[in-house]
Amino acid sequence: MRKATLAGAGLALIMTVTACGGGQTGGQAEPAPANGDRPFNSAPDLVRAASTKTAESKTAKFSMEAGGAGQSMTATGQLRFDPGNVAMSMNMDNNGEKMEIRLVDRAFFIKSPEMSEGGKEWTKLSTDGADPLSKLLGTVLDQAAKQSDPTKVLDQIDKAGTITKTEPTQLDGQPATLYNVDVDVAKAMQLSLESMPKELTDALKGKLETELKGKQLTMPMQLWLNADQLPVQIVVDSGPMAAAMGAPAGQAEAKSTMKYTDWGAPVDVQAPPADQVQDLKMPEIPGMPPTQPTR
Template sequence: MRRTALSTVVLVLGALLGACDGGAVSFADARALADGATSATDGKAAKFVTEVTAGTMRSKSQGQARVAGTGTALAMTTDFLGEPLELRLVDKIVFAKVPEAAREDVPGGKPWVKVSPDGADPFSQVAGGSIDQLAKQNDPGRSLDQVRKAGTLVESGHTELDGVPSERYRLDVDMAALGGDLPAGLSAEAIGGLRGKLGKIPMEIWLDDAHRPLRIVLDLAPVLAASGVPDSAMARIVTRYSEWDTQADIQAPPPEEIGEIPAG
């Protein structure tokens, strides 16, 4: 009887452990993961919170994203450079709301301007590249495209994230294979200067049971290490997505509210 009872306990524990693992994950390689999650999010909207850490620097953004194959639309606020800044990404154009104290530099005092990494206006020249990448990095479609272009699946499994059953994927992303499509805060010039020193960087993606991203973590510590920053320095981008059934009507600012800062 003791042997029978012990066998029963072993079988029960085995069943429980098997239920926690949940068997094989949905995607066996990086491309399949990117394609599956892209298909699952097309036409959907979610709320997001992104935290960027680089050494002692901290930055936080939050907002809504409406994902589409033709381009994700975003409405967000961020504490860029320690000041609150409102951004919108619509039709692949980034709009920034000018702080009231600086609107005297915009003809007519209009509240919005277009921001471009190669713009000739002073605002774009000072912060255009960083703002453009910051807005676009919150786009899950862009992150998945980076996985598709340069990702290699390292590990996968079933887990819970904040009490939600999920699949967790660990990947390596080859920075050289990304070309100019780099994570927020990184320029092609900076990466070019690290050529030969920087190989792959880790990324983690958690998907819900409908294959939609719950969290994406990009570990940029190898970039700091290749730049000569002490190994103890931490650098990563963490984006959390929630409420994938959100209704998000994200539009560009009205044309009459968009100004243009004269080139300096």
Template sequence: MRGSVRRGTTGAALAALVLGGGAVSCGKSDESPKMTPAAAVAKAAKNAETITSLTYRMTGKVPETGRVEAEATMSMKPPAMSMKMNALDQGADGKMEIRLVDQAMYLGGGEATAKELDGKSWMKFDLSGADKGAAAGAGKVPSQAGQDPSQESTFLTGSKDVKKVGTEKVDGVDTTHYKGTVTLDELRAGLKDQDKETREKREKSLKQYEDLGADKLTMDMWVGPDDRTKQVRVRAAADKGPFDVTLTFLDYNKPVTVKAPPAKDTVDLAGMMKELQEG
């Protein structure tokens, strides 16, 4: 298999996992017209803590991968995800599917991947931690796959300049648009007031942006009339290029079923990484 396939697939998977950052929230509609922007954002973020699953659409641009489009369904407990993604700047090689199920990630690239894998169209990586050497060789993908993607939706609460932009329709829903900036240092400073589990989750999410070389986020958040985050946009100046991603939430808290691809169509990624390290 050529190295370009490994780099492209792994990079796209990392992008997809980082981009699965927002979460729709849930709660009763009791927003007061006098509620400040900071309070409204905090309320929507607080409601995100009860999320169990979601379906979302993602568009944007990420470093190294370029323009991306995706739609995904995911469950937080137990962790599971099915995502169809298109890296638009990579031509025919940019289309792929990502599945996360039973502590394993499957990367499917269809015909383009099959040409590089002797007819097999899926690569598998074990995320259970059983093979630390292979995990190190695969870079950031395993650690990203274990993230709680709802954490990014809380980040605007750390902004000191959050403001109301106005009211807009998003995917047919009336929303209030809020905007602000926040640095990773400011977000970390707010973690001291959180419980241990919350701190650990948010630290992992913050590290995603550190790994991209970003230290400040510009965020837009569209909140619906029921205090649910309908859409989130995150922008950052990363070391290897601009990060600009919008996630629109389509559904939430519905049952999620993800099946592993047939074993006959799958190549074990951990074994492949060992071969690359040794070779």
């Protein structure tokens, strides 16, 4: 159960960073193009506009729903993506298993009954683990610390996606613009691999190249920007990609939805009390170096 809890917590963070993270634009956002009320037709203009607005806002609250193949996950939380002071807190329900996750001071804290030991409710994972699994989760944390800005997903659109359609619409009673995007799966996978430890990517890269060889796979994504050019909803449907890669019937459905609200509102995320925190002990895997405690 402990391993499943860790996997669920890792999946939640990865999904949050992926939906909110993607690639790194680096430095200050360029000035947004002046387009009045017209939708953006190019990904670079879309990226600049949304990045500029979120850089000004610095905080947001979010909710997430994800499901597929009989599994489901929901979460609510808050983000602060001010450079040098990134933080996140999230309450999650993963197939009925509830937990709380915090990202603060470049450390990942999980609160779950299944992981509690010795009267300590919280488990901590830092970014300095020496074994491959800790490096992988540490990399995810490091990416989250650098890229929790929700509009970094637009950088992935810029590098791996094509805007196929835009339309004015309403979302939760507010005017918005809906952008339909096709993401090139091979390019998106490559971007993801670039942020992982080399000893893990070497094996994954070969497997992915074999599975994607000769296939021009795209993954549909929908992005809603409000009148202030701030992201208010992102929907990713990976079902068609899973089906094209051979997922069995009934297991190819996979969709995630992220909603953002309260842009610019105060966000307060604190590390748990030290006497309630234990270090994460990574499971031993045959053939891999022994794990080291996180600090």
